Amino acid sequence: MQDSRSSSSMTAEEASRGVAVEKLDFMKQWGLNTYKCTKQMIAERFGRGSRTVDLELEAQIEVLRDTKRKYENVLRLARALTNHLYSMVQTQHALGDTFTDLSLKSPELRVRT
Numbered sequence: 001m002q003d004s005r006s007s008s009s010m011t012a013e014e015a016s017r018g019v020a021v022e023k024l025d026f027m028k029q030w031g032l033n034t035y036k037c038t039k040q041m042i043a044e045r046f047g048r049g050s051r052t053v054d055l056e057l058e059a060q061i062e063v064l065r066d067t068k069r070k071y072e073n074v075l076r077l078a079r080a081l082t083n084h085l086y087s088m089v090q091t092q093h094a095l096g097d098t099f100t101d102l103s104l105k106s107p108e109l110r111v112r113t
Contacts, residue, residue, distance in 0.1 A: 043049030 040049060040052060044051050
């Protein structure tokens with residue numbers, strides 16, 4: 001009875017060790033990759049290394065930058081249009097108020113119904 005219990009607990013221990021070893025290997029690989037990327041980035045920034053270039057990715061980035069510039073231009077134009085429309089509405093209200101004042105002071109300007 002003790003042998004079966006100890007062998008099952010050993011199997012559970014081995015399984016948990018296997019999971020722990022996998023996690024440790026994953027963390028080790030992640031740490032190495034992060035270190036290499038950081039080292040490359042610092043070398044590029046200080047001019048000690050050549051810049052890593054992925055031509056396909058660079059082309060996609062350029063397309064995205066161009067699209068961003070176009071959307072920023074659309075946003076700028078939309079804001080300008082909004083400001084112009086707001087000014088036009090303010091002018092309409094001012095004209096309406098002025099014509100109302102004039103119609104009260106000048107009976108010939110009143111609308112006849």
